Amino acid sequence: MDKLQTRNFIAARVAKEFKDNDVVNLGIGLPTLVANFLPDDITINLQSENGLIGLGPKPNEVNFDRDITNAGGQPVTLLEGGMYFDSTLSFSIIRGGHVDVTVLGSLQVDETGSLANWIIPGKMVPGMGGAMDLVTGAKKVIIAMTHTNKGRPKILKACTLPLTAKNQVNMIVTEMGVMAIKEDGIHLIEYNPEYTIEEIKNATEANLIVNEPIKMKVEV
Amino acid sequence: MKKLLNINNLKDHVFDGMSIMVGGFMVVGTPEFIVDELVNIGVKDLTLICNDAGLPGKGIAKLITNGQVKTLIASHIGLNPEAGQLMSAGKMECILIPQGTLAERIRAGGAGLGGILTPTGIGTIVEEGKQIINTNGKDFILELPLRADLAILEGTTVDEYGNVVYTKTTRNFNPVMATATDLVIVGAREIIKRIDPDNVMTPHIFVDYVIKEEL
Numbered sequence: 250m251d252k253l254q255t256r257n258f259i260a261a262r263v264a265k266e267f268k269d270n271d272v273v274n275l276g277i278g279l280p281t282l283v284a285n286f287l288p289d290d291i292t293i294n295l296q297s298e299n300g301l302i303g304l305g306p307k308p309n310e311v312n313f314d315r316d317i318t319n320a321g322g323q324p325v326t327l328l329e330g331g332m333y334f335d336s337t338l339s340f341s342i343i344r345g346g347h348v349d350v351t352v353l354g355s356l357q358v359d360e361t362g363s364l365a366n367w368i369i370p371g372k373m374v375p376g377m378g379g380a381m382d383l384v385t386g387a388k389k390v391i392i393a394m395t396h397t398n399k400g401r402p403k404i405l406k407a408c409t410l411p412l413t414a415k416n417q418v419n420m421i422v423t424e425m426g427v428m429a430i431k432e433d434g435i436h437l438i439e440y441n442p443e444y445t446i447e448e449i450k451n452a453t454e455a456n457l458i459v460n461e462p463i464k465m466k467v468e469v
Numbered sequence: 470m471k472k473l474l475n476i477n478n479l480k481d482h483v484f485d486g487m488s489i490m491v492g493g494f495m496v497v498g499t500p501e502f503i504v505d506e507l508v509n510i511g512v513k514d515l516t517l518i519c520n521d522a523g524l525p526g527k528g529i530a531k532l533i534t535n536g537q538v539k540t541l542i543a544s545h546i547g548l549n550p551e552a553g554q555l556m557s558a559g560k561m562e563c564i565l566i567p568q569g570t571l572a573e574r575i576r577a578g579g580a581g582l583g584g585i586l587t588p589t590g591i592g593t594i595v596e597e598g599k600q601i602i603n604t605n606g607k608d609f610i611l612e613l614p615l616r617a618d619l620a621i622l623e624g625t626t627v628d629e630y631g632n633v634v635y636t637k638t639t640r641n642f643n644p645v646m647a648t649a650t651d652l653v654i655v656g657a658r659e660i661i662k663r664i665d666p667d668n669v670m671t672p673h674i675f676v677d678y679v680i681k682e683e684l
Contacts, residue, residue: 297638298568299494299495299497299638299641300494300638300640300641301637301638314637315497316497316625316636316637316638316639317637317638318494318495318497318638320494321495321548322494322495322496322497322524322548327637333637333638333640334640335635335640335641335642335643335644335645335670336494336520336568336572336641336642336645337572337573337576337644337645339569339572339641340568340569340572340573343569344569344587344588344589363592371557373553374546374553374556374557374563374565375545375546375547375553376521376543376544376545376546376547376565377544377545377565377567377568377595378521378544378545378547378567378568379544379567379568379569380567381567381569381570381589381590381593381595382567382568382569382570382589385588385589385590385591386569386588386589411593411594412592412593412594413593414589414590414591414592414593415591415592415593416592
């Protein structure tokens with residue numbers, strides 16, 4: 250798989266996690282691609298923390314409106330039934346447990362479900378934006394990311410970068426597999442048959458609990 | 470209209486070292502023409518409170534480029550690389566706050582609250598130096614209210630009384646900021662006689678001046 254295929258593969262697998270009527274927030278980058286793979290037979294309410302629910306696809310020349318953007322500042326559209334609100338209500342929705350699933354990218358995730366994705370001291374200081382609130386408040390936190398950073402593990406025993414939140418991640422989806430984070434550690438519940446279990450373990454610094462994982466089924 | 474202010478008189482209401490809340494999210498909902506006038510006036514040593522650092526060449530990024538900002542309080546500065554460079558070089562103080570905490574601290578500032586308790590940031594460097602309060606068995610960070618001298622906001626439609634409607638995603642931080650500063654100036658895209666009372670998003674009692682944007 251090339252880079253785009255890998256990202257689409259991960260996004261398509263994440264999209265299978267949603268249930269009818271879920272309120273879902275997708276982060277910037279790879280998680281945004283998840284919107285392209287939403288199942289047709291259920292209704293998903295996409296929330297954007299700058300103040301809308303009912304996020305639709307990118308506009309064309311006809312329906313472009315500079316006053317409708319997503320949390321990355323990119324032009325978007327609003328679906329039928331969607332609505333706008335201010336930042337305090339947006340974060341009441343987020344922090345108050347009204348978001349069913351949030352999908353974010355991450356630099357590091359660890360065995361305890363802690364994650365780090367907002368700062369590399371001395372190198373990159375973009376700020377946390379809404380990420381800390383999202384991972385703290387959402388009912389389910391899914392990390393969608395490549396399994397390693399050019400071969401270097403991102404799934405660690407303990408994060409080394411400053412944390413975004415402690416013990417909040419429920420699931421990790423990568424091109425190698427799907428992992429559930431539980432009390433006793435990280436369980437590999439699905440694996441991509443293009444890789445052996447040994448290869449996946451070698452690309453993971455954290456201890457992977459492997460108990461009859463099933464094959465990942467993704468149609469991109 | 471009583472509250473109408475000419476953009477040329479904005480200079481009478483600003484001073485060096487003041488704190489300003491600027492509405493908008495990645496410049497959507499920022500009254501860019503008022504920010505441009507602050508650049509013209511050249512008022513300096515500002516403390517800006519805004520969701521982000523604007524976009525290169527747009528919104529409050531112009532004030533940052535022009536060296537007028539001493540301290541920026543924001544949640545995300547990643548889309549304006551200059552802000553990060555100035556921060557790293559020690560030329561601009563930058564205080565990063567989780568977005569929901571920023572919104573609630575401003576709300577507390579405007580609502581007469583002594584602070585808010587949030588779980589966001591527990592177990593991270595955000596909690597450092599702050600009081601942790603346990604209620605019903607769960608830890609929360611005590612975050613203090615945030616106020617400023619001036620708010621500059623973008624109203625899509627303002628009526629002759631100063632009531633405001635914000636359209637679509639331009640709303641974001643604008644209504645809460647209207648409650649939390651000593652002086653509130655709204656840049657209006659359009660001014661009409663009367664907004665339907667049911668639809669008012671910021672009541673006119675919060676608004677001190679309205680400047681009509683020349684479209």
